Amino acid sequence: MAKIQVEKLNVHFEKNHALKDVSISIEEGEITAIIGPSGCGKSTFIRCINRMNDLILGCKVDGNVIVDGNNIYDKDVDVVDVRKKIGMVFQKPNPFPKSIFENIAYAPRIHGVTDGDGNVHKASKKELQEIVEWSLRRSALWDEVKDRLDKSAYNLSGGQQQRLCIARALAIRPGIILFDEPCSALDPIATAKIEDLLIDLKNEYTVLIVTHNMQQAARVADKTAYFYMGDLIEFGETKQIFENPKEKLTEQYITGRMG
């Protein structure tokens, strides 16, 4: 069964119909890139998957988003539980104005730690240290910051901050990670590091990445979805989308004649 099954998803912001009848099925352990011109609903789409659109006044979501077999838009679903299982990395690095350690320890501290039997208990200091080290190693930041974990995260460079945000998302042990244009504020070297990391995280995590950079989509993604004006135009293997698009609109976008 698919990890994320989206059925007839419609999103309205006041009178603006931002997503129209989007249905898509995302497999576990794959990287899916979401591409399309600005304002086509890419970000809106991935923000539906962890219900971040709930925060926006006047946003109305219809349809089903089934994650691990549960519709996260069911009435009795606890939004906080949904977000605990899904990590998110934003366009601009947004670390908390706290130390590097505290940035990562925050989520395990408020949620507690789940032990082998599935019981949740308060995180001990040692457990927090383990989680922080593990997350930082996983996001390839450990060697750069291990000597200054107590220093403010704001002293890091943009690329390091973004990897810190990835580490922070990994610390909740999510099954899915959503990336909303994670490299648009970074230089090419930092971007390359994030891309390596993405490929490294594949298999273990289901990754959705919104990107404006088509080369990036082609480099990292298994599947690619092309959105235009709120419609999902085409979804398929990345290679097929870039080399042999079925839809005319996709071809126009890929070849740079539009958007």
Add this chain to the structure above:
Amino acid sequence: MVSGGILSPIIGTIILMALVLLISVPIGVLGAIFITEYWGNHRISRIWWMVVNNLAGVPSIVWGLVGLGLLVYYLDFGLSLLAASITLSFVALPLIMIATKEAVDAIPSSIREASIALGATKWQTIRHHTIPYSASGILTGIILSLSRTAGETAPILLTGVAVNAAIPNSLFDSIQALPYYIYLMTQTSDRSAAIPMAYAAALVLIFLIVVMNLGAIVLRNRYRKKYRW
């Protein structure tokens, strides 16, 4: 009248300030945070802030009249410490609320999003992020509004001070306060004796405010150093 010290006015002012702090800080800070975080840009909250901005500009003698009518007569508190401190809180509340709102609005929304996306509840986000990051701004607002109320004469003149009041034993006793004492000294017939006392009392009042501000500045700097963005 020119005989006797100013212990009673000093204690009176300190007690007044403590009560104003006790009344207006929880209501002002928590109220402003609640409205900005939970009502956001809703129409009701916009109307609310328009009202608060106007209330912040209301002359203090008008608040004195409100206190006199509402607290002293209608609620029958009499000329008392309670009526005076609540009236002074009317002056301080809008100022504290506006300062809190500005400090909270200054936090980038991307930080709130980061916390919410990690599965934190709204309250956890407010407690662990909004309040600590805005604390230095809120503290500054509290100091400024408290310093202003410490020097207010009109509101307490109408609601709680009496010429020869002693150090109060209960909330319903009338009190003395430094600004009122200064006013009184400038109004007595024995000017040559009273005017120096008014100046001395004014110096003490200024000293009190400076000490208060220094304490708050130290506190504020600690927060500023801890959470910098």
